[in-house]
Amino acid sequence: MVRRTPFTIQLLYDSPEYTQVITLGVDAGSKVVGLSATTKKKELFVSEITLRDDIPELLSTRRQNRRARRNRLRYRMARFLNRTASKKEGWLAPSVKRKIDSHLKVIENVHRILPISRIVIETASFDIQKIRNPEISGTEYQQGEQLGFWNTREYVLWRDNHECQHCHGKSKDIILNVHHKESRKTGGDSPGNLVTLCETCHKSHHAGGIQLKLTPNKSYRHASFMGIMRWYVYSSLQELYPEVSMTYGYITKNNRIRNNIEKTHSADAYCISGNLNAIRNDEIYNQAFKRKHNRQIHKSNFLKGGKKKLNQSAYEVKGFRLFDHVRYKDEDCFIFGRRTSGYFDLRKLDGSIIHRSANFKEIKLLKRQNTILIERKGCNGVLL
Known part of the structure; x- marks a missing residue:
């Protein structure tokens, strides 16, 4: 036996070629x-893999802490363009590169357990400007919504008619501010994430005095990711494996509807493979990428007395690590939280709670933590 999930054995004798x-x-x-x-x-193997989506926020937090060290704690002269050498041709943002590497990793894992002959991949591309404005056409693609404005702030004020979008002028405050609906870390400085507020409402909101009722920002981040990723994933697979081909979403949709197949990621992958007469597998493997350890040693905020609280827990508690695959009372689950006293928060990959405070004496280790967590489910969602 070489792997528990999915259960894999290796023969100790020669087999036919x-x-x-x-x-x-x-x-x-x-x-x-x-x-x-x-x-x-x-159908021999079917799986759905949840990718990490926390990279942009972690990078923003790291940048924030780095700037605080350089400016507030100890001054160091600015070094401009000190990173251009690392951004060579083909450079990708860490968040995008992580998703591409994750695709290649899970495909490689399947090759380790099955003699894959051919890979068929469907990659989507999205016209984000068409999504925002269905009427757009021709030269309008080259004329963005901020055409004719000096900066984003001027455009947002004009869009909102130079009026506070909370009190609509009732405060009589003539000073206008541009407010981020969502944190700048994750929402950015795009016009969709900005709104006009008078200074009275702006200060009152940040002081906790009022609750804003604003339309949430519609994010197109994942559509942008797909536009960047599609060719990188496809070309990388072509370099690694002999027979790789691409298909398109309309073909997958047509095959799914004609064969009366449900709309899921695993069902779409089944249609993409092209063997529509193959008997469907009753078992599906749910996988999720997780960060194994937090590298930030201390929390950002000081405690009373000028002390910094540790941000890292012990690597092992009673012989168990974070995200270890364990068994608790005949149920397989993962460790999502730990206490030094030996009590653990146990959950499934879908977030369902098994026990919030299980004693370590009642837990049996099945598999050590890994960057990819995997569990097996039946067709009706029951864990096997």
Whole structure:
């Protein structure tokens, strides 16, 4: 036995060189990836993988802390353009690169347990300007919504008619501010994340005096990710594997509707593989990428007395680590939280709680933590 989940054995004797033709369908995505390995007769492996989505916020926090060290704690002269050498041709943002690497990693894991003959991948592209404005056409693509304005702030004030969007002028305050609906860390400085507020309402909101009732910002981040990722993933697979081809969303949708198949990432991957007469597998493997350890040693805010609180817990508590795969009373689950006293927060990958404070004596270790957590479910969602 070489792997517990999915259960994999390696023969100790030679076997015939013949291997059946297996096609791996890949439904690429920015949040979830679907995989389905099929032959003409049977679906052998099916999985849905949840990708990490915390990279932008972690990088923003790191940048914030770094600037605080350089400016507030100890001054160091600014060094401009000190990172241009690292941004060579083909450079990708860490958040995008992480998602691409995750696609390649899960596909490689399938190759380790099955003799994949062919890979078929569906990658989507989105016209974000068309999504925002269905009437756009021709030269309008080159004329953005901020055309003719000096900066984003001037555009937002004009868009909101130079009026506070909370009190609509009732405060009689003539000073106007531009407020971020969502934190700048995750929402950015795009016009959709900005709104006009008078200074009275702005200060009152940040002091906790009023609650703003604003339309939430509609994010197109994942659509942008897919536009960048699609060719990088496809070209990387072509370099690694001999037979790789691409399909399109309208073909997948047509196959799914004609065969009366439900709309899920794993079902789309099954349709992408092309073996639509293959018997569907009753078991699906749910996978999730997790960060194994927090590298930030101390919390950002000081405690009373000028002390900094540690931000890291012990690597092992009673012999268990964060995200270890364990068994508790005949149920397989993962450690999502720990206490030094030996009590653990146990959950499934979908977030369902098994026990908020289970004693370590009642837990049995099944598999050590990994960057990819995996659990097996039946077709009706029951864990096996």
